[in-house]
Amino acid sequence: MDFLLLLISAGLVSGAAYGMIAMGFALIYKATGVVNFAQGELVMLTAYVAFSIAGAVDLGFWSLLAVTVPIAMAIGLTLERIFIRPMLGEPAFAIVMVTIGLAVILRGVTIMIWGPDPLDFAAGLSREVITLGPIPFYPAQLYAIGCLAILVGLAYGFLRYTRVGIAMRAVAANETAALLMGVSVKRIHAVAWSLSSAIAAVAGILFAANFKLGPDMWFQGLRSFPALILGGLDSLIGAAIGGLIIGVVETLAQGYLGQGLREIAGFVVIVVILMVRPYGLFGARDIERV
Amino acid sequence: MRKIAAAGFAACLFAGPVLAADPGVTDTEIKIGDVNILTGPASFIGRAVSIGSKIAAAEINAAGGINGRKIVIATEDDGYVPSRSFQALKKLVESDGIFALSGTSGSANILAMLPLIEENKLPTVVTTTPNELVYTPVRPSVFTIGATYQDSFYAQVKYIHENVRQQNAVYGVIRQDDEFGAAVEGGYDKAVKEFKLKDGLRLRFKRGQTNFSAEVLQLRAAGVNALVNGGIIAGAANILSEARKLNMDLAVASVWSEDMPPSVKLSQPAGYPYILADYVALNDAATDTYVEKAKKYLSADEVGGINRYSYLSYVGLKVMAKAMEACGKELTRACTVSELRKIKNFDTSGLTAPISFDNEQQLSGRELKIYQLDPKAGTFKALVDFKRY
Incomplete structure (x- = not known):
């Protein structure tokens, strides 16, 4: 029983990381209809930014987050303005290609600035093990699960109760109609990139605190893709839940079946789910996938 | 007219050995190839390998070179991707015209390069990945330093x-x-x-x-x-x-x-x-002496990048240089390979156990600390x- 509980807790921790990264993907997809293939690189870049801030100023986790998130949002806005805004009105495929190019640029820039060596980054968190019942956690692992819950709550509140959030849903439902109703689509796109970068920062800091900081962190973007597909491309909350499911399934598969099944378990789940619900667990029916 | 033809024939006869000489050797230089991991997460390994080769080359050149020829290192990045290693070596052989190979990247990478090394009979000293597959079967021009995993x-x-x-x-x-x-x-x-x-x-x-x-x-x-x-x-x-x-x-x-x-x-x-x-010394007198010596040839940044892979590539190039030196002025790949086979108890100043290639596998430095x-x-x-x- 302990073994099962330990596996589930480990799965929730890795699933929380997947979920946060997938939420960033879902937010941009919801607002712009485009999958941002540079999301993993944003996670990596913002984690490195936090690492530099932590190196310069001794900050606790929440203070570090408070400083990093606005910078991440500014990075998201800048990238949107430079790379995505000029592509407005172009075919989705062209915009996706731009995000792929952006991903390569961000990887190169990160290595140029911070170098290729992996780094230890505690992110202002203690490394004392906390035990909840029979289950030990590092604080960073609990923070990852907690932050995912907070992000889900904030996303729900934002999309349901704020003016910008409702406008974003309107753009997602029908961009032309939203435009005719006076919604600034450009502004919504910018907000989506900015908020997505903020989520990437939280995900990046906690991922680095749990699994080290390195220039190969961008790959977590691709690892989180099954969570996004499972939850539904345009559902933030679905992406978070999808992340947790994929994390737990992967860990259970490795724990009980072993020998590399972790790698394929997530994909088996999405194949099965998509056969039953092609738009994902929480996605809207009329999604055109890229 | 006959005189001109005879002179031309004589010139061809004398020019023969020069035209037939192996690539990468001129009167003043010997070009050594280095395929390495210079990008990606494992690039600190590749950087260290390059630093080791740089120290060895600088030291050899400062002492007058190999029979008057300076060593020049031509480095190519493979990003730790085996297919890129093959392409990198192909460029070094066909475009840069290297004489021998010193840096050989990771296990899968050297395995990808072996057919090209064999085809060109490139004298090669493998130091960073002494995988059994590198010397089993034995490739005549490939020499390996290091214990196996x-x-x-x-x-x-x-x-x-x-x-x-x-x-x-x-x-x-x-x-x-x-x-x-x-x-x-x-x-x-x-x-x-x-x-x-x-x-x-x-x-x-x-x-x-x-x-x-x-x-x-x-x-x-x-x-x-x-x-x-x-x-x-x-x-x-x-x-x-x-x-x-x-x-x-x-x-x-x-x-x-x-x-x-x-x-x-x-x-x-x-x-x-x-x-x-x-199979490399760590934190002892041998490495301290090495680092002190290296400071003469490196920037402070490069000195910070020294690690076990620097010691190894240094030893590898020094052994290669010893063999090339024994060939005298008529330096060829065949001669270098033959001289490498004769290497016995080559002193590495304590960085590794002494190197001897006079064995069937052309393998040395297997002693572990x-x-x-x-x-x-x-x-x-x-x-x-x-x-x-």
Whole structure:
């Protein structure tokens, strides 16, 4: 029983990381209809930014987050303005290609600035093990699960109760109609990139605190893709839940079946789910996938 | 007209040896190739290899070169991707015209390059990845320095069995699912069979995996208390971090790359005094002397990048230079290979055991030294001196 509980807790921790990264993907997809293939690189870049801030100023986790998130949002806005805004009105495929190019640029820039060596980054968190019942956690692992819950709550509140959030849903439902109703689509796109970068920062800091900081962190973007597909491309909350499911399934598969099944378990789940619900667990029916 | 023809014929006769000479050699230079990992997460290895070659070349050139010819290093990046290694070597051979090869990247990378090395009969000294597949079967122009991963892990498990976990030991291995990982498990397997050890669990993982929570839980469930950790750099550190979280009492054997400062920094927080077996000296008089010597030729930044791979590439190029020197002015690849085969007890000033290639496998430096990490200080102490396993 302990073994099962330990596996589930480990799965929730890795699933929380997947979920946060997938939420960033879902937010941009919801607002712009485009999958941002540079999301993993944003996670990596913002984690490195936090690492530099932590190196310069001794900050606790929440203070570090408070400083990093606005910078991440500014990075998201800048990238949107430079790379995505000029592509407005172009075919989705062209915009996706731009995000792929952006991903390569961000990887190169990160290595140029911070170098290729992996780094230890505690992110202002203690490394004392906390035990909840029979289950030990590092604080960073609990923070990852907690932050995912907070992000889900904030996303729900934002999309349901704020003016910008409702406008974003309107753009997602029908961009032309939203435009005719006076919604600034450009502004919504910018907000989506900015908020997505903020989520990437939280995900990046906690991922680095749990699994080290390195220039190969961008790959977590691709690892989180099954969570996004499972939850539904345009559902933030679905992406978070999808992340947790994929994390737990992967860990259970490795724990009980072993020998590399972790790698394929997530994909088996999405194949099965998509056969039953092609738009994902929480996605809207009329999604055109890229 | 006859005189002109005769003069032309004579000129051709005299020019013959020059035209027939192997590529990469001029009256003033010898061009040595170096295929290396200069980009990506493992690039600190490649940078260190380049630094070692640079020191060796600078030292040789400062002493007048090889029979008056200066050594020039031509480096190509492969990003640790085997297909790129092949392309890089093809460029070095066909475009740059190298005479010999010194840097040879990772295990899968040198294996990808071997057909081209054989085809061109390139004198090659492999120092960074002494994988058994490199010298089995023996390639006439390829010489290898270093112990195998099998030997390294056999030595460590033997040490743990005899000195650390003499009773109630349950052994386990976690390793990459590639040639390197197979070599790690090979050493583990040999020790387990020879010493009749309790084999708790064997696990494989994909290269680049970061999360080992499930694997470490499996190891704990199997009662493993002596672990062969086949992870490298962040992977190795993440395995130890998960084990620490579960409060596992472990004796840990590690890959020799875990003696490098970036790896040590990542693993230190877990606090395990892991051991490793290396065919290169660490933290002793030989390496201190080397670093002092290196400062003459390197920037402060480059001196900071020195690690075990620098010592190895330095030794590799010095051995190659010794063979080339023995060929005199008529330097050819065939002669260099023949002289490399005669190398016996080449003194490396304590950086490795003395080098001898006068054996069937053209393999040397297999002696291993066993070290243990002090996780608080981040330094290693020697447990067993250079010894053949």
